[in-house]
Every structure is written in C-alpha cells, then in structure tokens.
Amino acid sequence: MINITELLGDGIGPELHDSVHAVIDALPIDFNFIPFDLTVENRESGDRELFDKVIDSMQKTKLALKYPTITRTVS
Secondary structure (H helix, E strand, O other): OOOEEEEOOOOHHHHHHHHHHHHHHHOOOOEEEEEEEOOOHOOOOOHEEEHHHHHHHHEEEEEEOOOOOOOOOOO
C-alpha cells in the first residue's frame, strides 16, 4: 500500500480529485489517501494546527498530491 497525503482544494479541485481517483481505482496498486481540507475557508480560518498536521503527514508519507485552491489572502 502506498500512502499519499492528499491536499483537497476548491475551484476545479473537486473535479480533478474525482478524475484522479477514477484513474487510481483502475490501477493494480493499492493507494491510501490521507485527505486534508485546504479549501479557502479552512486556510483562512487561522487554524495553524491544520498546517502542522499537513506537514506531519507529508513527512510521514513522503508523497503529497495538491489540488488547485482559490487564493484570496492565504496561499
């Protein structure tokens, strides 16, 4: 099993997420996605713990997939 930190986004992010998962589901390899909601509302909420958890997960998995996100004030 391959673990991947998955950074969910907004805008076209959900559509890309669905497409990526459709392709992944067709592969003969097991993937385990560890999702984090990085939509603009969550990024702008001021919850620094969210970013700490994302960094921790990326350090553990050594792999990350980031979908597009809307940028207003925090990128």
